[in-house]
Amino acid sequence: MLTKNQAPKRGVDSQSICFTINGRRESISIEPWVSLLDCLRDHLNLTGSKKGCDHGQCGACTIICDGKRILSCLSLAVMKDGAEITTIEGIAKGDELHPLQQAFIDHDAFQCGYCTPGQICSAIGLLKEGKANSRTEVKEMMSGNLCRCGANVGIIDAIMQVKDGGGHE
């Protein structure tokens, strides 16, 4: 069944956009109603970012855009022309995991793993913002990412470890 994001073309031309994804320049022609999430997953084959609710309620689609964590499901790809985007696929350096990826493993910060890419991208954004200092504040500032397995304690532990131990960019 068609979803709105895959609506067939009806007299509206695709538009050419160009952005940097995980350090690589990508040029793509895309209909204006395609979300950035669908663009990543269906057009660029970057399926790490997940579609949970597709309505901005779960945070599974969180990516980093121009240095800030945003929801790719509530962004239109055409509006990101010229942007610099980092997805979960782009955070490790070769075989060397990002400190948050390692911390998530160390703290059992996932079960099914579906929310994990969004959690990690969100946590990268949180650490970069530098606004959350206490554990209470980290919890509050991670509230846009839901984990239905209930791994939240491990998730906060993992973020606190990286926050306190450094090692992140």
Next chain:
Amino acid sequence: MRSCRLRMEAAMNSFEYKQAKDIPEALSLARADGTTTFVAGGTNLLDLWKYNITNPSQLIDINHLTELSEIRLLEDGVLMIGAGVRNAETAYHPIVEQNYPLLSRAILAGASPQIRNMATNGGNLLQRTRCYYFYDHEVPCNKRIPGSGCPAMSGYNRMHAILGTSEHCIAVFPSDMCVALAALDAVVNVTGPEGNRSIAFADFHRLPGDTPHLDNNLKEGELITAIKVPEKGFATNYAYLKLRDRHSYAFALVSVATGLALDGNRILEARIALGGVAHKPWRSLSAEAFLKGREANAENFAGAADLILKEAKGFGHNDFKIKLAKKAIIRNGLMALKPESQLPGAQPSA
């Protein structure tokens, strides 16, 4: 079958997309037939579009309008907040944090960090109700289809309004930021085909009356350019309290913004605005006048709460909001005496 087919037809909706480089271009690109929507953060717009609540034929991207993108103090001490500035950037701006901490805290109580990084100040004013009947195409809704009816009135109305309702609509306006802006007597600057004008915050949003499909008094083709906040920011005694069904990332059942100017413990001036209780941020000038000259204590805040809630009316599931709002007003008044006691996320302090 019928609803399935409707959904399939709805799925065919498409739109054109254009980027505007400045305000004149944005205004000139807008079609006169009312099917153009300006888009900046898009967080509410795309959600509504996916639910088929809104179906613009054209989106005008206003993210590149530099005229909307700054926060600065004007010469008369008024703070001008660009409509295109993101919510997060606004909340963390040094002038806002220092002179308008009530506004900062209210913004940070809303949505999630990701959404606050995307959503703009102008868009925050224009977000639509989260009434579940408004989102549900299977049922009537006077806001979605004028004249069709309001199932919330006799339905599940836990989140709905207790003040300023009409027989046509009991939806609530969901913003936190706007509750603080209402308390601070902000002014909304708009521009449009007929020129520029300023709208007092109290006059920006509407009560449902018999036109519940209209959320605010913006005219067709008008664009919010800035929000101006008067110098008096109540930065010494302020509090924002947000009560909801989970600790964070949920809309308010009741929220309260309080700003107090004190002489010792005597109230020189009080501002109290409520969120989650009406079709617009709710203020009661008579309650604020009642507090003037009185001691800042629980008894007097209770007196003010009674005045604010004098006309409050529940619809069954939301009856609890009347009692909750009274307690919230008292508690937030007391928290405003000790602003440092507030917890992240505008939760009640211990």
